[in-house]
Structure formats: C-alpha cells, structure tokens
Amino acid sequence: MDSIDERPISESQASPSNGDVAAAGPDYASRHQLARERRHTFGIGLLKGMAVTIKHLFKHNTVIQYPDEVQDLSPRTRGVIALKEENCTVCMLCARECPDWCIYIDSHKETLPPKRAGGRQRKRNVLDRFAIDYALCMYCGICVEVCPYDALFWSREFEYAEFDIRELTHEKERLSDWMQTVLPPPALEEGALLPGQPDAPAVAAGAAGPGSAQRPSPPSAGTAAAERPEQAMRPPAAAATAAPTADAATQSQQQAGETQAAASSAAPATPTEEKAPAGATAETKGPDTKEPEAIASSTEAASPSPTDERARETSTAERSTSTEPATSGDSEAPAVPEVARGPNVEVPSEAPRPVALERTEDPEAVYQDVLKDQLDKGSSPQVAEARAKVARVKAERGIKRAPTPVETDKMVPSAPTKGQPPEPEPSGAPEAQDIEPDPGPVAPEGGDA
Amino acid sequence: MHIDIVLTAWQMLIVKLLVILTLVPLVSLVGGYALHKELAHLQHRLGPMYPGGFHGVGQTLADGIKFILKEDIVPANADKTVFKLAPALIYVPAILLYLVIPIDKHLIVEDLDVGIFYILAIGAVAILGTLMAGWSSANKYALLGALRAAAQLIAYELPIVLTAAVVAMLAGTMSVVGIVEAQNWPFVLWPPGIGLVAFLVFVTGAMAEMTMPPFDMPVAESEIITGAFTEYTGMRFIFSFFGAEMAHLVAYGAIAATLFLGGYKPIVPWGPLEHIPGVIWFVVKVVLMFFVMIWARFTWPRLREDQLQKFAWKFLIPVSLLLILATAAWILYAPESLWTR
Secondary structure: OHHHHHHHHHHHOOOHHHOOOOOOOOOHHHHHHHHHHHHHOOOHHHHHHHHHHHHHHHOOOOOOOOOOOOOOOOOOOOOEEEEOHHHOOOOOHHHHHOOOOOEEEEEEEEEEOOOOOOOOOEEEEEEEEEEEEOOOOOOOOHHHHHOOOOOEEEEOOOOOOOOOHHHHEEOHHHHHHHHHHOOOOOOOOOOOOOOOOOOHHHHHHHHHOHHHOOOOOHHHHHHHHHHOHHHHHOOOHHHHHHOHHHHOOOHHHHHHHHHHHHHHHHHHHHHHHHHOOHHHHHHHHOOOOOHHHHHHHHHHHHOOOOOOHHHHHHHHHHHHHHHHHHHHOOOOOOOOOOOOOOOOOOOOOOOOOOOOOOOOOOHHHHHHHHHHHHHHHOOOHHHHHHHHHHHHHHHHOOOOOOOOOOOOOOOOOOOOOOOOOOOOOOOOOOOHHHOOOOOOOOOOOOOOO | OOOOOOOOHHHHHHHHHHHHHHHHHHHHHHHHHHHHHHHHHHOOOOOOOOOOOOOOOOHHHHHHHHHHHOOOOOOOOOOHHHHHHHHHHHHHHHHHHHHHOOOOOOOOOOOOOOHHHHHHHHHHHHHHHHHHHHHHOOOHHHHHHHHHHHHHHHHHHHHHHHHHHHHHHHHOOOOHHHHHHHOOOOOOOOOOOHHHHHHHHHHHHHHHHOOOOOOOOOOOOOOOOOHHHOOOOHHHHHHHHHHHHHHHHHHHHHHHHHHHOOOOOOOOOOHHHHOOOHHHHHHHHHHHHHHHHHHHHOOOOOOOHHHHHHHHHHHHHHHHHHHHHHHHHHHHHOOHHHOOO
C-alpha cells in the first residue's frame, strides 16, 4: 500500500537498468536524484497527507451558516447596483459599456424656455426608464465605474432573489430604493489628496450654497472618491461643471470639457487653496450636510418647473459662476460645521451591519401585509405565501424588508416603455409570445389511413 | 420481575435474523451520517447541519426517504429482470456478512466453523450483482464500470484471501470466534511485523474491494458516472450504491477488527482493560477502523486503472505470499515461549 508513491517514477522515469541512460537526456541526473529522494521517503507522502487532513479535522471551523448567521460582508461588496436618479443625465454610457447589455434606459427630450428674455431655448434629457436586469447582470461593475456623474453605486444588499425571473429586472424606483443601503466611503489613505482640496473656488461656491447643487449626495461623493482614486485626485465634478461650462449644451460636451474646465478653474485658485484649512474643504462632503435639500427648496421656487433637476442645475451653475470670483478670496470664511472632518475623511469604523435597521416590525403584521399585497397584485397563492414567509423571516431576524418589486407588465427583456405600444422588433430575438412552434411536417388529415 | 423466555433454535434464529435485518440498514444510516460529517470536517466544512435538528443527524434518513420516493426508472433497452434483480444481489450479501461477526463472545448469529471462508465467499458474491447491473443497463459506462469492478475484485480478492489465510494459520481455526479467542495479544501486534503487514494488506484489499477511493476506478463518477450504477435511480440506486457501500464499509471494518485487532477482546491483555465489556471493545475498534478508512479515503489521490491493477498484482499479492511464508516459518520455528495463546 505504500508503494503508490513510486508508481509515477517507475513509469515515467528512465531506469538505469533498462539502458535508458543515453536516451534520458541531459536532465537525467536530476531526475535520477529525484527518484532516489522519493525512494528514501517511501510512503511518507501518504502519511503527510493524512497528517494534513487530520489537522483540519481538529481546527476551528470558520463556516458561516448563512441564513442563521449573517456574514459581515466587506463594505465594498458588490451586492446590488443602486441608482441615484437625479444624478443621471441619460448619457447612456453605462448601457453601452455593459458587457451583458442588461441596462435599459429610455428618455425623452424636453425643451425649456429661455432663462433670460431673448435667450435661446434649452433642451435636456428626462429619464423615463432605468432598469437593470439582474438575471443578466454579471456584477462586473463597469457601469458604476463608467458613470461620469455618480449616479450608480454598489450596495451590499444581495438578498433579492425572486420566484419570477421577470421581477429581477429592477426598475428605477426600486434601484433608487437601494440608495438607502449604500454605505459611506471608507477612510482615505494617510496623506491622500482630499477630494476637492485643490479647488478652493469650488469649496467657496459650495459653502455659498448653490455651487454644490450638482454635487452628489454626501455619501455618494465620498464613495466615488474612494472607489476611483483618480477622480479624487482631480477637482470634483461640481467645480468643473460650475465653472465655464455651466451653459454647456449637452452633457457629453460637459463631460468632455470637464478636465480642462477643472484645470482652468483650479489654476487661479492654487495659492488660496494651500492656505485653506482642510476642514473647510471636507465639510461640503459631511454626511449630515443638508445642503442639497436646502438648495432644492431655494431653487425650486426660482426655476420654471419645480421638479426639473436639470434646469435647477444649470441655473445654480450659472449663479455659482457669478459668485465664484467674490468668494474665492475668503475660502476660510465658511463656518466649519460640527461634522467637519480631519485631513482624512473618517468613516464609521464599526463593523458595518448588513442593513440599517430603520424600524422593527411585527413579523406577523409583515406576513399579513405582504400576503395581502401579493394577492392583490395577482400572484398565485403559493408564490404570495412564500414571499410573505420570506418577509416574515426577514422581519424576525431584523433584516430590513426589501422594497416590494415593482410590478411590470412588460416582457423581459423589454424595450418599449410605458404608454408605447410594443413594436415588432426588426431583428434579433422575437418576443416570447410571438414564437410559434414549428408544426413540422404535418400529415394531412386522414392521410395515414 | 424475571421472565423466562424459552425459544427453540428456529425461533432464536428468526429473532437474530430480524435483529440483523434492522441493524444493517441502521448501520447504513449511521455510517452514512458519520461519513458525511467526517468528510466535511476533514475538508474544513461543517457538513449537514439542518435535518433532524441537531447537527443534521437526520440527513441520511432524509436522503434515504427522498431516494425511495423517487421514480424508479428502468431503461427501455435494459434487460429488465436482471436490471431489477441486481441491487438485491448487491445489498443482500452485505447483510449476510453480518451473520458471522461476533459482537461479543456469544453475541453472534451463527459461529460457523468455516467463518472466514464464509466471509470471503459472501464478500465476492456482491460483485456478481455489480456485473449484472452493468451488463443489463445497456450503457457503455455501466459496462465499463462493471468490468473494472470485476477485474478489481479478482485482483484484490487475492491479497484478502492470502492475509485471511495468515490469520487462519496463526489461529489454527477458521471459526471467527475461535480466531478472536486465539488473540491473547491481537494479531496486529503479535507476531511482530507479520501481523501488522498482514493487517495493512487486508485493509487495503478491503478498501479496494469496496471500490472506494483511492481505488474507485470502477465507480469514478467524474469519468464513467458511478460505473455500473449509471442507469439506476431512486431506491435501487440508494440500496445498490450508498446503502451497500456503507454496509460493506462497516462490515469490513468489523471483520478487520475481528481478525487483526482482537475483536471483542481488549487491545492488550492487561488487567483493568479486561473489565470493560466486550461489546464496547468491539464497537470502539469498529469505529476506529471506520474512521481510519474514511480518513484515508478522502485524503489520498485516486489510482489510475492500470496503476490500480499493477499495485495489486505486483505489490500486494507478492507481499501477501511472502507473509504466508513468514507465517509458516513463524509457526514452525518460533520457540513455544513466544506464542501467546
């Protein structure tokens, strides 16, 4: 039983007694030595293997029993992609870069009246539909990487299995709900250049108010900075768009001009920026800053259409250009709020929980709630009951209830948006209900008689 | 209150058979569970944890029920009678093996005078079932597996028979109880060397005969899809494959413990150890054998088919022949004072 070790040698190894010395080649000596060594340790390999496995038998087991124990996932876990809808400019980069083509975006153009008398009309894109088909998604994260306006984020949530594959297509409402679960960014490295640090005017403008309108929400900005260090190194997008390209016609132009704009706006500011305290630069990203809402309320009154995000941005951007020269000088002026952070943006250091518990719900109530909800939606009783049970278990364990899947009456993958009749696709796969099974060679009736 | 139950020999035999008939499936279940758990922990996993409540104790039972409830499919081109009969021919010999295993001196169904011979003969019958299963399935993988199993049985039955002959020579009897009684010191310790090597050869041959890794070429689920059992489903599969495997594993563990480790007698003839009941000694030894066989099974790499045959014919059989010579020399020339019985 111990000679198993020797088998490969006796077969593959030229043995000197067989007269193969000449044919064995130049590495004969080393091979011969190897064979000799193996012969010395006759059968030891088997015992070594036994020792390895028996050690593992007595080692502490690190298995996490998932439904009962929840693993402490890393903060950057790729669970689900969240959409910050107001940041999306329908530039379609994510949809085009997606290797699986699992992102569906529909939009339409709206014409806005001119800002000033005699000005020209503006056009902007309005997002109608943003959907990610998680049945196709392979979680590569390219869409998150490629998004120039920080509209897509990774969330750690991963429990969104469905009984119906169609419900794995998360529409924008559900994708936006995931935003609540996006974690704040991790701490930057020691001595890392802070996002926004070299750009004092932007900081000043942000402190003045409207300049930060286009800036993503606090966690988002930090997330972007942490995930994309190269972006953290350069001035934030807010400054870039707030400066000369404020009236840029299209978003793609904005994006293209971003770097030069940033450079030009940052250039005059460098002397002041060095003097500016780190806290002042960091405060615009404090997680508790309520600026976006405040801005929204202030600009909503001014802008022609209150819900019009784009218009707000352009208007605030214009205003920020005007305020920029005035405020750039006294960048130390803005009061540092209590959330001001040190040179390294700190992040809650405690182990992040899977989901922030917002409220504890009575499991039974959740069960009844979901059951009724599902039955009303027309799910079959079994499916409804199963979903209700899942919700009850989650409530019992304190896992936040995932947003109820958005009901969609579209076929998946679906191109047409709401209101539009589904057009027959010119090429590619026909829709499922259009497929008629090939009847094949059908014998005429009674032909076989 | 004392009840006198007087049974005739026939009634006694029926009771014993009923006990065995319930014991063997139970052994299959417990053995399967132990295998799951030991394998899992050797691989740094937990194994089954949910069925049955406590650490998955109900796993094998749930598996068994699941398999029994599954559809029993017989391939259209199969030789249906033979196909259906084969699992019984595999499982029944596994049960029959237990008839001559002494759990204690008197806890044995029947102490045959030719106990070892019976074990070897019955152990070889199971291969007939495997061959029938492979041939009647009308499946090339099943046929390959069956032929490999047959070739393997022939190759590895010889070392088993020869080492069993060593034991019979040392004990001077073929009765299993007689062999245990002959081991004042277990054969694995005495005569020095001969017993140990014979024990290793016997266990290796037993592992190969059960077609368990590292000798699992006849099964080789990654290459020929569990060999002879490719076409089996449901209850026939669970009985011919897992059930028989577990029953054989425990049976061969018990046989090795009986022949070489002193069975129900203490491992060394030392005063305090003699007070421990024989049943406990037997169970401890069987569990030990089971543990070590599974430990080796899931540690070592598998042998290729040709390596497997070479290993038997070129190594194990010569070694066991030498063992017979050595045993004969020991019996003839060792001084009487070295004998322990």
